[in-house]
Amino acid sequence: MPSLLEVKNVNVTFGAHKAVSDVALRAETGHITGLIGPNGAGKSTLFDVICGLRRPGSGSVSLDGADITKLGPAQRARLGMARTFQGLELFGRLSVRDNLLVAAEMRHRGAAAARIVDDILDRVALGRYADRLADSLPTGVGRQVEVARALTTEPRIILLDEPAAGQDPEETARFADVLRTVVAGGIAVLLVEHDMELVMEVCDQVHVLDLGAIITSGTPEHVRNHSAVLEAYLGVST
Numbered sequence: 001m002p003s004l005l006e007v008k009n010v011n012v013t014f015g016a017h018k019a020v021s022d023v024a025l026r027a028e029t030g031h032i033t034g035l036i037g038p039n040g041a042g043k044s045t046l047f048d049v050i051c052g053l054r055r056p057g058s059g060s061v062s063l064d065g066a067d068i069t070k071l072g073p074a075q076r077a078r079l080g081m082a083r084t085f086q087g088l089e090l091f092g093r094l095s096v097r098d099n100l101l102v103a104a105e106m107r108h109r110g111a112a113a114a115r116i117v118d119d120i121l122d123r124v125a126l127g128r129y130a131d132r133l134a135d136s137l138p139t140g141v142g143r144q145v146e147v148a149r150a151l152t153t154e155p156r157i158i159l160l161d162e163p164a165a166g167q168d169p170e171e172t173a174r175f176a177d178v179l180r181t182v183v184a185g186g187i188a189v190l191l192v193e194h195d196m197e198l199v200m201e202v203c204d205q206v207h208v209l210d211l212g213a214i215i216t217s218g219t220p221e222h223v224r225n226h227s228a229v230l231e232a233y234l235g236v237s238t
């Protein structure tokens with residue numbers, strides 16, 4: 001059976017610079033897959049290739065066995081790919097509920113959209129923030145709302161771009177709970193993240209990029225103890 005998301009032999013160059021070099025990775029339904037690496041490793045470039053913002057020089061991206069390499073972000077979204085951005089991208093002057101409704105109404109009308117929103121707010125335990133303006137939320141809650149908003153499009157996979165940025169440890173722990181709830185609902189999560197603690201705590205599988213190439217993939221335990229990973233992060237030979 002194909003993985004939900006499969007990235008094969010992806011290459012991206014900027015002029016003479018190889019930003020992504022022959023990268024392959026998979027993300028499975030019901031699992032949280034991490035993508036980590038030091039600054040400049042190529043994470044954002046690869047993320048853009050996966051969500052359709054950048055065409056790779058070569059290689060392919062497929063979703064549930066179908067090649068989506070040539071599709072744009074909107075087409076990918078219709079096939080069930082949702083994403084969040086590095087900065088908070090909520091409508092600040094709308095309530096949390098209305099932020100979700102705007103997204104839900106792309107697929108459903110009136111009472112059906114409202115029902116879906118209430119169900120999701122309940123599922124990720126954000127009901128008490130429903131009437132708060134997005135502008136007034138602490139960053140960590142805003143991040144959770146972004147994931148909740150992504151859920152309203154009924155995605156099969158959610159791509160998260162550094163969601164722990166700006167969160168304190170308590171917020172990050174709560175965010176980890178939200179991610180576990182999301183994947184328990186039969187969704188795949190691909191998490192691009194600098195916060196190693198979050199990655200090590202929630203991911204089933206972790207891919208490590210350095211200088212554009214995957215240097216190792218495996219469980220958090222495997223990655224944590226891998227000499228090439230320690231070298232890439234700490235700059236020391238082990």
Ligand SMILES: Nc1ncnc2c1ncn2[C@@H]1O[C@H](COP(=O)(O)OP(=O)(O)OP(=O)(O)O)[C@@H](O)[C@H]1O
Nearest residue numbers: 014017018019037038039040041042043044045046
């Ligand atoms: N538009 C661009 N033009 C030229 N070089 C680029 C461009 N975007 C990224 N790069 C280069 O490609 C490499 C990978 O960058 P990328 O932003 O993907 O890394 P990253 O792992 O996301 O880094 P960070 O963690 O700092 O966000 C870097 O050397 C970067 O300088």
